[in-house]
Amino acid sequence: MTTQTRASAVLEIDVNNHAGVMAHVVGLFSRRAYNLEGIACLPVGDGRHSRIWLKVMEDERMPQVLRQVEKLEDVQGVRLHGGDHPVFTGLAAHFRQDG
Amino acid sequence: MTNLAELAQPHAREAAPHTETLSGAEIIVRLLERQGIRTVAGIPGGPILPFYDALSRSTRIHHVLARHEQGAGFMAQGMARVTGQPAVCIASSGPGATNLLTAIADAKLDSIPLVAITGQVPQALIGTDAFQEVDTYGLSLPITKHNFLVSSAAELLEVLPRAFEIAASGRPGPVLVDVPKDVQTERISITDWPAPGTRQAPSPAPQALLQAAADLINGAEKPILYLGGGVVAGGAASLAVQLAEQAELPTVMTLMALGAMPVDHRLSLRMLGMHGARSTNLALDECDLLIAVGARFDDRATGQVAQFCPGARIVHIDIDPAELHKIKTAHVGITGDTAQVLQALLPLVEARQRPAWLARIDQLESEHPFPLPEDSHDPRSHFGLIRTVAACLDDEAIIATDVGQHQMWVAQAYPLRRPRQWLTSGGLGTMGFGLPAAIGAALAEPRRTVVCFTGDGSILMNIQELVTAAQEDANVKIIVMDNASLGLVHQQQTLFYKERVYASRFQAVPDFVQVARGCGIKAVDLDKSANPCADLLQALSSHGPCLIHVSIDLAHKVWPMVPPGAANRDMIG
Numbered sequence: 001m002t003t004q005t006r007a008s009a010v011l012e013i014d015v016n017n018h019a020g021v022m023a024h025v026v027g028l029f030s031r032r033a034y035n036l037e038g039i040a041c042l043p044v045g046d047g048r049h050s051r052i053w054l055k056v057m058e059d060e061r062m063p064q065v066l067r068q069v070e071k072l073e074d075v076q077g078v079r080l081h082g083g084d085h086p087v088f089t090g091l092a093a094h095f096r097q098d099g
Numbered sequence: 100m101t102n103l104a105e106l107a108q109p110h111a112r113e114a115a116p117h118t119e120t121l122s123g124a125e126i127i128v129r130l131l132e133r134q135g136i137r138t139v140a141g142i143p144g145g146p147i148l149p150f151y152d153a154l155s156r157s158t159r160i161h162h163v164l165a166r167h168e169q170g171a172g173f174m175a176q177g178m179a180r181v182t183g184q185p186a187v188c189i190a191s192s193g194p195g196a197t198n199l200l201t202a203i204a205d206a207k208l209d210s211i212p213l214v215a216i217t218g219q220v221p222q223a224l225i226g227t228d229a230f231q232e233v234d235t236y237g238l239s240l241p242i243t244k245h246n247f248l249v250s251s252a253a254e255l256l257e258v259l260p261r262a263f264e265i266a267a268s269g270r271p272g273p274v275l276v277d278v279p280k281d282v283q284t285e286r287i288s289i290t291d292w293p294a295p296g297t298r299q300a301p302s303p304a305p306q307a308l309l310q311a312a313a314d315l316i317n318g319a320e321k322p323i324l325y326l327g328g329g330v331v332a333g334g335a336a337s338l339a340v341q342l343a344e345q346a347e348l349p350t351v352m353t354l355m356a357l358g359a360m361p362v363d364h365r366l367s368l369r370m371l372g373m374h375g376a377r378s379t380n381l382a383l384d385e386c387d388l389l390i391a392v393g394a395r396f397d398d399r400a401t402g403q404v405a406q407f408c409p410g411a412r413i414v415h416i417d418i419d420p421a422e423l424h425k426i427k428t429a430h431v432g433i434t435g436d437t438a439q440v441l442q443a444l445l446p447l448v449e450a451r452q453r454p455a456w457l458a459r460i461d462q463l464e465s466e467h468p469f470p471l472p473e474d475s476h477d478p479r480s481h482f483g484l485i486r487t488v489a490a491c492l493d494d495e496a497i498i499a500t501d502v503g504q505h506q507m508w509v510a511q512a513y514p515l516r517r518p519r520q521w522l523t524s525g526g527l528g529t530m531g532f533g534l535p536a537a538i539g540a541a542l543a544e545p546r547r548t549v550v551c552f553t554g555d556g557s558i559l560m561n562i563q564e565l566v567t568a569a570q571e572d573a574n575v576k577i578i579v580m581d582n583a584s585l586g587l588v589h590q591q592q593t594l595f596y597k598e599r600v601y602a603s604r605f606q607a608v609p610d611f612v613q614v615a616r617g618c619g620i621k622a623v624d625l626d627k628s629a630n631p632c633a634d635l636l637q638a639l640s641s642h643g644p645c646l647i648h649v650s651i652d653l654a655h656k657v658w659p660m661v662p663p664g665a666a667n668r669d670m671i672g
């Protein structure tokens with residue numbers, strides 16, 4: 001594994017909204033022993049689609065994993081953002097140790 | 100009968116669409132019929148019984164009752180591998196579905212289009228640990244190209260055509276459709292049927308990339324063309340041969356691509372990698388350009404990756420964008436259908452000859468001749484047997500194998516000369532693949548002779564399908580190369596575990612000839628034969644299933660070989 005300090009990144013993934021989608025997307029990372037630092041998901045619009053936000057640590061496997069995510073049948077699009085994207089900073093308040 | 104009448108009067112039907120009320124099970128059957136499926140393999144059980152009940156009324160689909168769901172899965176694979184079209188296997192819930200999984204995983208790794216339909220407990224019982232409930236969707240998720248859990252009969256109209264479309268499009272692969280029992284029994288009325296799912300047209304590659312690839316080919320002094328299974332899957336074999344001839348490109352093939360170029364073509368360097376010829380791997384070591392087409396730089400092909408084609412630039416053509424730059428960074432990476440890309444590339448590639456490079460390869464071949472053992476003309480030796488079988492048959496024959504030493508010997512020695520002639524479990528390396536895959540091939544192409552080279556270890560993993568071969572009168576010739584051992588394991592223990600041979604020699608061995616006869620098929624033992632060549636020819640040329648037994652000396656190894664983890668140039672043996 002790489003010893004350089006790694007930057008975090010945020011992925012924004014548009015998907016079809018059904019029961020198996022989270023398993024497809026999240027499983028793709030876990031099968032590659034790729035740790036997810038944060039997950040958020042909510043339906044979009046009429047509920048036929050959802051958006052999954054993932055926070056990951058970037059490493060050399062990232063481009064390959066992204067290409068694999070794009071191949072999933074239920075994925076419509078993937079956008080890559082910097083680790084400072086507000087979606088997770090906004091959630092941080094709910095994750096303080098004292099609750 | 101309704102179906103035939105409908106087919107005869109398509110216009111009448113369009114003019115006056117009639118509404119039918121059908122169950123989910125009947126809808127699946129109708130969709131399979133409309134899809135052009137004529138043979139399916141499977142085993143029934145409670146949660147898939149509504150489907151079987153509907154299937155029993157189909158006059159178009161022949162159901163092959165396998166004796167184990169893994170056998171059914173590999174039969175479907177055999178059909179798909181020889182036709183290139185998605186094939187269907189069926190299982191019940193729980194143990195039926197889990198038994199299918201190995202064949203599905205195998206199809207995933209070899210990019211074989213498969214549609215697996217499984218029964219599931221009624222939706223009201225899902226998640227209750229109901230009898231024969233397993234999470235088939237969850238279990239199949241990482242080993243399918245895509246999977247579905249169907250929640251209503253109406254959804255079947257969308258899901259099934261889509262399953263076929265996904266299985267056949269882009270990089271082919273297996274798709275699983277899990278159908279709860281209540282979805283099979285739900286009745287809905289249908290007026291319009293969806294179009295069958297077909298392969299989506301791939302998008303063309305950008306001209307600039309094609310030109311860049313052509314420039315590299317035109318400028319190379321020592322190029323090698325590297326063909327993988329994607330050339331077979333894409334129907335691009337003859338175009339690949341044309342490219343090789345036009346630009347005089349020496350050509351290597353992966354295990355999956357054998358036959359894409361006839362292995363005895365003047366430009367063929369046959370198989371590369373772990374058990375390729377030494378001269379082939381040494382030529383790769385010297386090449387200045389590697390043109391990979393439908394190949395994925397698998398570790399058995401490349402050996403230690405950093406040392407693979409160290410001085411070469413790389414052109415990589417593959418329909419799966421995720422394969423580009425996965426193992427080796429390509430100088431020119433082209434995402435596209437192999438046939439389409441080669442077709443577009445051909446006019447950009449200069450016709451030329453490369454006498455110096457071919458002379459160098461000739462020199463490597465004469466310095467490192469293939470290590471043929473002394474007994475290779477004896478039809479009861481491993482290579483002698485393979486060559487005698489080849490001499491008895493023409494290129495119309497289909498050659499399947501199981502997994503082990505025998506598989507590698509056949510890959511090295513059989514004169515494979517056409518795409519889809521060769522069925523072998525490449526990516527997963529699944530013992531037990533051979534017999535059911537051969538039966539599937541014989542079902543799909545009943546006029547061909549299908550030979551299955553197997554080992555005494557592998558055959559036992561799906562030996563129950565001998566009964567299926569008898570039942571279907573499948574034209575399969577099962578050649579058991581019997582060394583009373585798990586030969587390839589024995590070889591590894593001998594070479595890399597200081598001859599500590601453990602759990603690889605069988606303490607008890609069956610009488611394969613008796614077993615075959617007991618299952619209702621003919622059998623001949625070449626060990627006891629006065630004239631083995633004549634008996635072999637007789638067995639191969641008479642119709643129907645037949646088992647041919649030959650003892651093979653355990654001392655024989657698969658040579659040469661790249662030790663695990665080593666560079667391809669450092670072969671032993």
Ligand SMILES: Cc1ncc(C[n+]2csc(CCOP(=O)(O)OP(=O)(O)O)c2C)c(N)n1
Pocket residue numbers: 501502503504505506528529530531553554555556557558580582584585586587588
């Ligand atoms: C299902 C499965 N289990 C285990 C293995 C590991 N394995 C690879 S080759 C081999 C031995 C094969 O023996 P046999 O079929 O007799 O062929 P031989 O090598 O003797 O020609 C084994 C156990 C495998 N490939 N597949």
